[in-house]
Amino acid sequence: MAASAPGLRAAIYVRLSRETEESTSPERQRAACEALCKARGWKVVAAEEDIDISGYSRGLDRPGLQRVLSRLAEFDVIVFFKIDRLARSTVDFAEIMKITQNEGVALASASEPLDLTSSMGRAMAKVIAVFAELESDTIGMRVSSAHEHLRREGRWTGGRVPYGYQVADNPEGPGRILVVNPGEAKTVHAIVERVLNKDSLMKIATDLSKSDVPSPGHASRQTNGRRSGSKQWYTTTLKSLLTNPHLLGQVIEDGKPILRTDGLPLVTRPPILDMDTWHALQDELGRRAGAGEQRRHGTALLRGVLYCGVCGSRMYTFTAKGRLRYRCIGRLKHRQRLGEVSTCYGPSVPAEHTEDHVTELFLEKFGALEVVRMVERAGEDFRPQIRQAEEALGDLEKDRYERGLFKGEDGARRYAEQYTKLEDRVASLKQKQSEAKPAGVEEVRTGQSFADLWKAASVEGKRDILLEAGAYVEVAPAKRGGRRMDTSRLTVVFGEDGKLRRADADGQDVAKVAAELSAATDGDD
Incomplete structure (x- = not known):
């Protein structure tokens, strides 16, 4: 049956990643789809929506879309506003076309003049889907680039707030930043002190749960993302918190610190722990996780002794x-x-x-006897920075002599200035490397x-x-x-x-x- 035939049973599908643009609002999408159905004499028997759901990252795993696909026997045609509302990738669009064709269900776009019942129309639809996917990738790259820029400026880009911090207005300009949360920082210091004093993570987690201190994922401190109504602390919660370099003020993305151009971690907020305490904490946690040191709650005092x-x-x-x-x-x-x-x-x-x-x-x-804690002192190593600066010198020379940049008198002057700065930086770093303090272990008296x-x-x-x-x-x-x-x-x-x-x-x-x-x-x- 041709998609243009009257009397067809139609299902309307609406999707929007974020309800912010009036041009593609759910209401406008639904109105356009209903207008198409009315003009062609189709009967709307179902309407499904996926609001605030990405078509790119979720693929076909969208509640509204799955409800439509599970009821294909009840429809003759699926109507959507644009192809990119139905699918953001060519692979997903092709899969939807395959599923609907096998069930004898047509696809219709309310804003694109396509006849998806013909081979030429389906080919054109796939071309449009390719450009929709390209547009989605471009948007993603722009958003990632903007977030990267904001992070390097010390601005907060949203998401889950790291434990020990809170969001505040940027005193130096627009946007928001992260500052230390005094109450949570106090909790972190108390946890670290107990760990260094040999308390088990199980005992610490139990005491925190009894004290009614909100856990990192509790709804009272998280405005979005995965939240919990329980204030229960677990050993896994403590391990995740205590091994996260965000306690040093570092900016973390995808579980790893963002690095500066010199190869060192980017620090844009006040640290909660100093470096010596951090190393002592990691040494203690590492020792507990070592072979033969696995423990369970209630371990007997003389087990292993x-x-x-x-x-x-x-x-x-x-x-x-x-x-x-x-x-x-x-x-x-x-x-x-x-x-x-x-x-x-x-x-x-x-x-x-x-x-x-x-x-x-x-x-x-x-x-x-007094307890003396052995703290490992991190050594200074400027070699990665030296290598990076030397590579920058090489790239600058290629820009001038191989790629033909820095033309004219002004270009030669700018080239000389940049080259001199890089040479000075290499010399300065090599001097620092010659005077670098080696790694070692220091005794810290505890009193x-x-x-x-x-x-x-x-x-x-x-x-x-x-x-x-x-x-x-x-x-x-x-x-x-x-x-x-x-x-x-x-x-x-x-x-x-x-x-x-x-x-x-x-x-x-x-x-x-x-x-x-x-x-x-x-x-x-």
Whole structure:
């Protein structure tokens, strides 16, 4: 049936990315489509809209369009304002044509004189779709370029506001900028302090949720994008926040910092964290994520510290008669791995008494000592900037001598001025590189004792403190007839010796661990 025949059942489809232009407003689109249907004697049986939905990024995944395509048996023709309202890419338009043709449904544009029932008309429609796609790409490039320019000027281009910041009027001109949100910045500093003091992310997230502090994605602080009505914090929320360089004032796009022309991150807003704190935070988070350092909520204090004196295996917690105990499961591991019965009978010790004894010895040895945090100092490296400046010199020479630019006396003068500036910049950067400070590790005194740190830390934090102190506890077999915990069964070692014993028990390369410990000690000296 020809699309021009009267009496057809018509479905009107309207789409608009943003309801801002009157020329293509939903009302105007619908009116034009209804006028076409009236002029041709078609009966409008359905009308669907996709408002504030991009036809380019969403493709065919649009609610209104899907409703139309799911009811093709009820229509004879689909009417739209222009081809670019139906599809923004040639591929999508061709797919819609294929789907509708298979169902015997025609397509009609209210503002373009096309007969889509003929092969020539369909070919012309595809040509128009190509130009619609080109126009969409051009608009996208202009918008991206404008956003890039605004970001480099320090202006806010919209979207989700990074946690710790808030939008404010630009005091130096038009537009909006980001400034530090005092309340959220205070929350960030409190979180960082707890992380550096060995508190677990699970415990921090739980406390934040109980304190009713809005999470980064909560609707109270996000005006658009994905929002949540819950103030619940999660460990994933904390990891995402604490590893995002926006805390340094850097401008982030697609998860990566935007770089300046000299290759360094673009910083256009006040930082929330200083560089030393940032590096200490990343070191701590990286250490927790390292092999063998994965933890779960409720990890026992001596897990990874307590070892069996019979078979050398780690000891794990279990509950017997309502009381928590540590026991060796080396016998079970041996049977599972080798299918043989181990000579280890699986000694066990009461958790509370064992933990209290190890804690007492640790505080006796380290409690009064001051906690000194080792902070990695980033070295200065101007080589990327030198390379970029030298490449700019080469491009300038090609502009003059190969591309024929800088013609005439004025051109020669401008060329000489630019060349001189670039030469001076290269010389200045090379001088800075010769005096650059190397990377290293600095000791930062905290004024806090290990006893204070221990008192404030969670179970997971205390466990980390013991592991860093090189704690190693070996449990000897129980004596016959012994009913109460005999602390003489426990051999407690701290320091490098403890770390080496742990490495040996865990099957690690002891020589390699010893070399790493030696290198770290030399670095401290």
